[in-house]
Amino acid sequence: MSAATLLAEALNVPSAEVDGSTSLSDTAAWDSLAHFRLVLAVEEKLGRKLDPVEIVSLVDLAAVEGLLNRS
Amino acid sequence: MVLGIGKKRPPPDPYLIKPIKTERFHLVNCNRSEAIKVTLPWRVDPEVLHNLMMGKPSYSKYAWARNVGKPDGATLFYHGIVDRHAGGTIGTHRLNLDRSGNASMAIVVHARHFWGKDVFDEVRTAILDHFSRSEKVNRFYGRVLSRNFSSIYNYTKLGFRLIGHDRQAWLSPITDEYCDTMHYEMLAKDWRDKRGLEAPT
Secondary structure: OOHHHHHHHHHOOOHHHOOOOOEOOOOOOOOHHHHHHHHHHHHHHHOOOOOHHHHHHOOEHHHHHHHHHHO | OOOOOOOOOOOOOOOOOOOEEOOOEEEEEOOHHHHHHHHHHHHHOHHHHHHOOOOOOOOOHHHHHHHHOOOOOOOEEEEEEEEOOOOOEEEEEEEEEOOOOEEEEEEEEOOHHHOOOOHHHHHHHHHHHHHHOOOOOOEEEEEEEOOOHHHHHHHHHHOOEEEEEEEEEEEOOOOOOEEEEEEEEEEHHHHHHHHOOOOOO
16 A cells, blocks of 8 residues: 555545645545544554554655654 | 642742733633642543643543643643533633643643534633743743644644654553654744734843
8 A cells, every 4th residue: 555545544535635745734535534544554464563653654645655654 | 848838839820820812702810729620520431631732531530630730820830611602611721830830731622522623722822922921931841642633734824833752652551553743842032023013021
C-alpha cells in the first residue's frame, strides 16, 4: 500500500484527493480522529510503535512517505 | 510567612473572568465548588487520569476536591464547556497562570459523543484569543503524553511550537509503564499576530 493510499484511508477520502498539498494544517478531512487512524495505520504497516519524534513528524504526505520509505 | 499562612491571594482579574462564547459553547468560568462538580467524574476515569498525567489510578471525592485547587480568577481558571444548544457541560478547560505570565493548559471533553468534533480547536482558540489579550499572559504552554495523538494533533494544528521531548518522564499508575512527554509553547504575541488581534492596552 502506498503512502498516499494509506493516508487516504486514514482521512476517509478517495486516493485521488491526496497529493503533495495534503497536510494536517490545510486539509479539512485531516481531523483528530483521522490523525489517530493515520498513526495506527503507519504503525501497523511498519510492524512497530512509532517513537515520539516520528509521531509529531506526521503532518503531510511527504512525511508519511518519508517514514514508510525510511523504515 | 510560614507554610503559606496569611498568604494573600490576588484578586480576580476583571477582564480574565469575563465569560467566553464560541459558536457552539459557553465557556463558563467556574468557582471552586463548580470546578469540583464538573470535574468529579474524572477522578475515577482511568483514561482521563492517564492523559492528565495524574499520580494515582483513582481519587476519593475528598482527595479530588483538594486536587482541584482554588480557582480564583487570577492564577487558576476552570471553564466549564457548556453546549449552547442542548445545555449541559461536555467538558472542562483548566488554565494555570503564573507570575511570569506562563499559562499552562489542560482540556478534557468527557462527553464522548463530542470526540472528533473539533471541540478542542474551538474551545482552545477562544481561550487563546481571550487570554492573549491580557497583559498578564505572555506565553501558553502544554505538556502531553507522546501517545496522546489527539492532543499532539491539536497543538500542531493550532500552530504551537514543539519545544521538547522528555523520555520516560512519567510513570503511569494506570498502565505501570514509563511514558514520554512532549512540550509545546505559543507566545501570546505570536498568537495575536496569527489571529490579527490587537495587543493588550
